[in-house]
């Protein structure tokens with residue numbers, strides 16, 4: 072069935088690309104001229120407001136001032152400065168990582184895009200959005216800002232040509248100047264901090280970097296902060312209280328640690344208490360608050376008397392005999408009522424002083440650790456709450472039986488849930504007997520999980536034996552949702568969107584302890600149970616919504632569950648359960664990923680080859696060198712010796728030593744242990760390497776550097792590493808499971824498929840016939856997903872041939888060879 076997707080908003084589109092670290096396929100890097108260098112172009116019409124590309128790089132905050140030498144002037148062309156949340160930030164895109172945002176050039180007269188901030192997982196990202204329609208073939212540009220960049224004068228006055236390097240040097244602001252600018256802007260910023268602490272909209276963009284200045288964010292008001300969008304607000308408002316949030320680069324990892332800790336404590340049954348959020352600054356008051364006029368007062372009883380005429384409750388209390396227990400109890404209740412109203416206001420506004428009953432110096436007290444008693448409404452430290460409840464006179468009047476500690480805390484948390492007013496009593500009871508922690512908090516605050524709880528309690532609620540089962544089911548799903556927070560998914564309505572399906576798969580694998588190397592699960596039954604519950608949740612979602620778009624999305628998600636879950640999760644989980652080990656990921660999607668990877672490397676190599684032929688620069692040289700090394704490395708099963716190949720061994724090769732086909736040659740290189748290792752090269756790779764060698768000197772490779780894959784950094788010993796290159800390109804190639812492409816134990820299989828993809832038509836036909844099947848001898852066929860089956864089978868046979876176990880396939884045609892994980896395409 073064709074997948075029906077709601078079109079993403081530009082912001083969602085940006086977020087998806089940020090998270091996946093991908094660029095759009097219709098964008099292309101092109102070398103323009105030696106003055107401008109490279110630029111970014113589109114093959115497709117881009118509509119106004121569309122998200123185009125992220126200016127991706129390493130982010131750092133200027134509080135951690137980087138040593139100057141790390142950001143040498145030559146790299147400053149790729150530094151983008153901006154301020155966010157009262158701090159100065161910089162995206163350093165100087166690494167030649169093939170990301171495309173870093174290649175967008177400046178146009179201060181008629182740019183077709185603008186730069187905006189998009190907040191993802193608590194960090195700012197710089198994204199380029201179209202401001203007008205951009206036609207195919209047009210260059211993507213935005214206005215770098217108001218600085219007097221030298222290229223602008225050349226453009227305006229048609230000045231004489233200068234080398235790109237000259238411009239790099241002259242257009243750069245030295246690092247210390249930049250820091251001075253930042254110091255000024257941050258002191259200006261701090262003056263207004265009190266007023267606009269958390270107000271992104273008022274925030275000044277002090278982009279004092281060399282290539283971009285403050286005007287770069289042309290549309291400050293339209294900057295996108297997704298903490299305000301439904302999927303972000305909910306989580307962030309509890310995790311990052313407004314005003315106090317001073318983002319540091321490692322914020323995300325902190326929250327990850329917290330999540331992990333929560334999971335751990337769940338697994339080991341630790342009785343840690345969960346405290347959901349904390350306001351910006353907790354201070355406490357000794358005053359009491361009047362529930363009538365809201366004032367904070369020191370002499371509370373005396374003040375209350377003033378309202379006796381207007382408030383019958385006050386009159387009633389003062390009519391009771393002085394010092395009587397009853398009078399004291401009533402006055403206490405009235406005092407708590409005012410304090411409760413006041414505290415709610417403080418927590419809501421995130422400012423003010425909390426009124427807590429009996430703060431103990433021995434117990435750390437903060438807004439995070441304080442909660443209101445459900446019965447008398449007094450605020451106590453969580454740790455003291457149960458003690459208080461066991462004595463609380465208001466509780467005794469309502470419920471003579473002292474509830475257990477877990478129940479007390481769970482009920483308090485439940486009362487704080489935003490759905491507390493609407494919970495059916497069966498669900499309330501179920502929730503209040505759940506362990507009180509971050510997972511139960513997530514469950515009690517998710518609309519669809521509450522629906523699931525209702526469905527389960529209605530179905531099994533009468534059977535006491537099933538209560539634990541229901542709680543477990545809910546906790547499994549709560550744990551999943553908690554883990555999905557890491558991927559910016561905060562509620563189950565979003566979980567069951569088709570665009571999130573693969574994130575869900577990855578997360579389920581994570582929490583069920585999937586081991587990449589052994590292809591097995593630690594907790595296979597958890598993976599299976601979550602699969603069932605997801606389908607159930609989809610059915611529930613369909614029954615509670617009348618929103619057509621949501622229905623369509625949910626149905627598509629269910630279809631994905633039906634078609635792909637088994638292949639991606641259950642098969643391996645079932646195998647793990649029965650003690651079997653699946654040695655490779657499901658073959659068909661894996662082989663498809665390999666095709667994607669192969670095609671990506673091929674295209675990247677072609678584009679880098681063209682660029683290097685036209686333009687000799689270290690960047691272009693580096694691009695071709697790294698893609699070639701990635702190709703040689705995969706073809707040679709990730710052998711570490713490949714990276715260390717010497718120029719000499721390549722130059723002294725014997726082209727006559729062809730193997731497998733006329734398109735492959737073998738070079739014998741000496742390994743560390745003085746043994747010869749064979750390195751296989753295709754004729755295309757030989758051409759790329761020959762081109763690289765011819766440009767070594769002009770692109771900055773040291774003349775004494777002996778390595779074939781030397782870095783163009785004038786060092787006599789630096790070299791690129793094959794593993795790093797494979798990792799980088801496998802992430803960029805849009806494979807569904809890039810991690811499989813990096814897996815050491817799959818290298819052999821990957822290498823086989825790469826060899827097959829390199830064969831020419833006649834050879835492929837020949838090979839197919841040899842293998843007993845007359846497959847179509849069209850090379851392009853092997854680029855189609857349908858060919859994945861054949862490729863997988865041929866690779867399997869070649870592998871068997873290498874192991875000497877081909878015998879077991881004797882007499883079988885390709886059709887009869889079985890591939891693990893195969894399902895009808």
Ligand SMILES: C[S@@+](CC[C@H](N)C(=O)[O-])C[C@H]1O[C@@H](n2cnc3c(N)ncnc32)[C@H](O)[C@@H]1O
Nearest residue numbers: 106107108109148149173174175176177222238
């Ligand atoms: C972020 S990089 C853009 C990509 C760059 N053109 C390249 O080849 O890598 C910024 C540098 O590109 C060059 N540049 C950007 N816009 C330009 C323009 N309109 N004319 C000439 N050079 C430009 C400047 O050297 C600038 O420092």
